[in-house]
Amino acid sequence: MDTKSKLSELGVPKELLVLAQSLIAALAPVIDFFSDEWCILEWRKRPGNLSKLTLYFSRFQNKELMVISKLYVAAGRIQNGTADGAASSIVCALLELDSVIGNKSIRQLSSLDFVAVENKYIERGVTGKVTCLTVLQAFSKWLCRRVGLRVLYNAPKNREKYGRHGSEKGREQKLLPTEILRDLFRLAKHPDVDFRDKFFIHALVIDTALGCRINELACLPLDCLVQQNGKWVLKLFPEKGGRLFYRLFPQEMYPAVKAAVDFITEHTEAGRNIVRKLRLSPGVDWSKVKKSSEAIIYYTRKFAADWIREHSLYTPEGSYYYTTGQFVNAVQLLKRFGSSSVAADYLGTSIRVFEKLLACQKSMRDKVYLYEKAWNELAPLTCETENWRRVLRKNPHSVKVSSMEETCQVIVSQQDWMRRIVDEVLDEALMFQLLDKPYKFERMLEFEREFEREILPTIRENGVTLLEPEDSLFVVPRNFLLRSRVTRTNDFVKVTEGVFERWLECTSEGDKSLFKMFNVLDPRTGGVAEFVWHDIRHWLNTTYKQGGLSDAQVNLILGRSDYRQGQVYDHTPALSRSRILQQMMVRVREDKAVGLIQTTFNKLKIENRKTAEEYLNAAVRVINPMPHGGCAHNLALKPCQHSLSCLAKGSNGEPCEELIVDAQDETQRREIETLSRNAKVMQIHLVNAGGGSSPQLSHFENVERSANFLLEQIFKKN
Incomplete structure (x- = not known):
């Protein structure tokens, strides 16, 4: 068909x-x-x-x-x-x-x-x-x-609980208090914090600087901290876009970020080394093997054949002494001391035990394995002996499940059905070992290829690998971050989104949790702090906004393509927004601002005070604070046509007409002075580099001209 x-x-x-x-x-x-x-x-x-x-x-x-x-x-x-x-x-x-x-x-x-x-x-x-x-x-x-079906269904929409269009209560609940992050930063070097918690706290420090999505944190490249144009930046692969991106972060955080990156790099190097070794010899993917009874039988037989070839039960150079867990050359000791009593004293045992060791060792030459059948009675161990497997498996050379698990670093004894398969194969192999016969096994290379370990990339897109595990920051030996397991030296894992989330979930659970023991409290409630990783992204977004960056700038830094997304992350209290707006309007009324709005207001005020106030209320409905002033353009309704280049709008020497500068604000004045100096330096650099006719030169000329214009206006009002 x-x-x-x-x-x-x-x-x-x-x-x-x-x-x-x-x-x-x-x-x-x-x-x-x-x-x-x-x-x-x-x-x-x-x-x-x-x-x-x-x-x-x-x-x-x-x-x-x-x-x-x-x-x-x-x-x-x-x-x-x-x-x-x-x-x-x-x-x-x-x-x-x-x-x-x-x-x-x-x-x-x-x-x-x-x-x-x-x-x-x-x-x-x-x-x-x-x-x-x-x-x-x-x-x-x-x-x-x-299909042409007349199905019209509209799913319900959510009213935002937090963010710019949410409620004041919702914003307060969502915004992570800075005090919590401060307390966690302090724990990064606390001597009483255990290694596992320190590992994740250092990761949290990096995330606080980046404000990234948790999957972006988990997939950071090894060389993530680099310097660009005199500034320290962090390299990451944005989840929505995938390609490498360099993210600027507050330079005051550099010492903490550097210490965190160094700490994690040092303690994850073993994981990357394992990846490099596996590249040369991939080994077996036991997760695939465990899903096939045929594969379990095959690889158990393979282990048994290799083990028996390398470990004989018959060791004429010594017999196994259970008390010390060592092989003892009783023949040599007797020759050295001349009597069994002296040799026994040397071993710290009785004459009876020493002579038993001696007899067992001598019998090994004839391929006879003696065991203590009764008190002071030795007899050959055969496959007809009662409980012969239990007796034989006390010998560390015997083929058994524990040896397989230790050698292959895999657990095969947790599930009954799997354990039965493994026991059946190893019981047969043990019989061959006792008979001192090779355990026949024929390799099937084509079959093994089905179960060969495949190393998947950390990040890939459209079939193209962007980041490999050996070049990733968060790659560790298997069980490395588990308190209850022994670290495996032949396998690795990536520290994934789920691992990060589970750690943070446990930090506030129970009296012995990290936050409870070290008093990491939420100042809003007085209780133990509780938050999720994504709350850090909300916190950084809000911090940038309150620090004077525009929505477009914040979205650019945090890797967003949709402007509206940023509004959900801004939890600036309504009172703070209102205070910024009112403060700027007061400056305009007092003629202590600089810009087109101030000039227009002054002209209208001469003719009609009421008209001037109406103009001011209409022109200044919103203020986006920036380091060099405030922008009255409503970015929520229409993007900035100058791409936030307030001082490079045109060649007339004046900045954007929607820029308002507080003439009394020293911080804004210093920022404008810096912009002017930097623009001058860039012009000199471009001319010296042969770019005298480049558009970049015109851009920086306009920036310097506009900045100087503002500085002249500020000087006049002071």
Whole structure:
């Protein structure tokens, strides 16, 4: 049966048949469209420590919706580059729809089916914006456009609880108090903080400087701290965009950031070294082996053959002395001391025990393994001896599960079914070892290639690797950050988003938690501090805004492409905004500001005071504070046409007409002086470099001219 016939039989509407065939061809051979399990690990840009990532379509009850769901996911992937997270969200949302439509065909769907899903959330007390419902809204539009169904569903929207358009209470609750970060910075060098907590606190210091998304922190490059144009910056790969980006941070934080980067670099070097070794010899991916009984048998047999070849039970140079856990050359001791009693005294044991060791060692030459059958009675150990395996496995040379786990650094004894398979193979191998026969094993190289360790990149995009684990900052030996496990020296893990989140979740839980023990408190409540990593991004955004940066500048620094996103992160109290606005208006009324608004107000005031006040209220509805003044342009409604180059607007020597400078503010005056000096230096540099006719020279000439104009105006008012 051809593809078109298969799709028709599955109930795919004729309007989707052509699209479906092209999507199926595009997905192949990596994904079999007709399979109910799609491995989408390749879709994940930051795979972390995953070895498998699967979409399960078999959970759908409605088979027609199942195949349409596959088409919708495939269309998103092929046409829009949908990643794994969005694909999983689509499947989860359509499973909710599946639960309410029963056996309906796709053509029988109506808006009421989508509303029925929404009502399920309402019954559970969930209102407002829900990701699942937003996905269903997009799906309904797709059906309408592609199939012609008259399905009109609009998902509910959220009223923002915090940010610029949220409530004052919401902003206060969301904004992380600076005191909490201050207390955590102090703990970075506290002698009583254990290593694991110090590791994550140093990571938090870096995140505070960056204000990055948690996945961006987890995927920092090793050489993340560099100097550019005399400023220290941090290199990162933005989650939304992917390409390398250099992010400036407050230079006052450099000592703390440098110490944090150095600390983490030093303690993660072992992890990167493991990656480099694995590049040369990848080894076995035990996570894959454990999913196949055939593979478990194969690799257990391989271990047993290697072990028996290297470890003989018959050691004529000495017998094993259980008390000290050592092999003792009793024959040599007897020769050295001349009597069993003196040799026994030397070992710190009895004559009986020494003579037993001596007899066992001598029998090894004849390939006879003696054991103590009864008090002072030695007998050969054979496969017919009762409990012979238990007796034999006391010898460290015997092949056993613990030796396999230690050698291969893998746990195979946790699950009963797996342990039974391993025990059966090793019991057989032990018999060969006792008989001093080689344990036959034939390698299958093609089979082994299926289970070879694959080292996934830290970051990739469209099939191109952007960052490898050996070049990443947060890569450690396996179990390195686990208090209850022994660190493994042959395997590594990336410190992923989930690891960071779990650490922070535990810092405030219980009386022995980090925050409780070291009194890291929330000044708003007096209780133990509680927050999530993303709150740090909100804090830095707000701090930048309160420090005088515009929305566009903050969005640029924090890697946002959509201006509106930044508004959700700004938690500046309404009172502070009002105070800035009122202060600037007072300066204009007192004729202590500089700029076109001040000049216009002065002219209008001479003719009509009321008209002047109306103009001032209309012109100054919002003030975006900046280091060199305030901008009256409402950036929420319209972007700045000068790209925030307030002093390079034109060649007439005057700055942007919406710039207001407080003539009484020394900080603003010094910033303008600095801009003027820097512009002069850049002009000299450009001329000396042969750029006398370049547009950059004109730009800096305009900046210097505008800055000097402002300084003259400020001088006149002082």
